[in-house]
Amino acid sequence: MAARAYLCMVKVSARTVLTYRANFVLGLFAVFFQLLAMLYVWRLLLESGKDFGGYTWPQMKAYLLVAFVTSSLVSAYGDFRMAARIRDGLVSLDLVKPVTYQTARFAETVGRAALELAVTFAVAGSIALVTGGIPVPDLPQLLLFAVSIAAVVPLKFLVVYLSTLLCFWTQNYMGVAWARTSLVALLSGSLIPLVLLPSWLQTTAMLLPFASLTATPAAIYLGQATGGEALGLLLTQAGWVTVLWVAGRLVWRFAVRQLTVHGG
């Protein structure tokens, strides 16, 4: 019964994206222009012949495209809607619905993520073709990569969800979203491959869930992690999803007590 309700939410949120497709596409613009700047900067850097963590130009292109896909995922403004509903008290209506709040938000995220994946993979594929191709791993490795990308959806959802819950304490979601975006960009490896960061930052990234967001799928795609090592990385992703899912439920239970609704 509940499963059908969630499935329905998946479909509705996907349809919402299609209805407001202009906003959806313009929203992807942000990440796209960062990608464009990075592609030009890195081409120039690697042409200089200096060593950047052993990356060749085709490998770096592949890395940037994977980072483009993972940073575009779960960024279609669902969090802003959730933040607004918490702030103006409309979230009280969600409390009376016979579904789990966190699972319902996740269902909506899945619906959007399906479209985000389709669009970003199409964009990444076209860029790869236009710029002269990127290395493509063999089929088993490609399957591992697909699994790691799929794991990014719940993981990133949980990072976004947990930070959005802060709206129960602060009025200002914009600042929270910016701070989170910066942290994720730096510590996930989407800003720059983690090997090029100072070692203390690398260690920090590895100890936190962020590296699972971009560094893991990229390492698997580029074949830097194969076999047992790749499986270990996938298990780490799964572990973080479990831990953060439970954390989300706990924080929600605590956060919802902060809610004050002045009539309505």
Place this chain on the structure above:
Amino acid sequence: MTTTRPIATARMYRRCLGAHLRAALEYEADFWILVVASIMMQATGVIFLGAVFARIPTLAGWTLAEVVLIYSLVVIAEGVGSLCFEGTWYLPWMVNQGDLDYTLVRPYPVVLQTMSGAVGLNGVGNLLTGGLLMAWSLSRVDVDWSPLRIALAVALFLSAVLIKLSVTLASTSACFWVFGASFMLPTALHQVGELAKYPVSVYSAGIRVALTVVIPFAFVSFYPAAAVLGHGQDSWVGLLTPLVAGYCVVVAGAVFRRGLRRYESSGN
């Protein structure tokens, strides 16, 4: 009488902004969240530059200190925009909600009422980071600081900020014509402006032309920096920055006025 009017207008602007500033400062936690968040955002860009320049002496002929100057100009322009002209970003919302009606009946230019309609405290963080970066950069670059060059730097950097503000105003004014997509268009354009955080000479000819002629983001950072640093041919183009700024201000003003003439209140 006519000579005092610009001063009266400016004083009025300051008072409008002051009211919004006091309102925004009521939420002290929000202030700190925004300042810290904007510093973090700029810091990630600096960490990127640091990691890159740890392995390479120059990028497209520009040293780290010179690239940081380019970067800081974008950050400062964004900071001024947020702190003093944040209301520009709310124009689509005001048009959509019919809130622009109130501004039409007040004896003060509608465009200035709009621009002073909000305060973005993240601007404080941007100005702090941008100012520090610029100070660090200018103390390291190889420039002979004659009084003339200092005057040139001030004139060019102020023009650069004007260009950024004008592009924002022109793009948000698009909401008078397109209702649906208008909320995202200025943000998307703002992201294009992020390309100007690096020397535009790294890009392909097409993008360089777009950033120079179509939407002159390169004049927010790259060209004025080139002119002040005396960086090859680009420094001559950089001297045009005040002209470009004048052009942008006129165009943005015209777009806003034409849009305003089309404005039909949605009622309130």
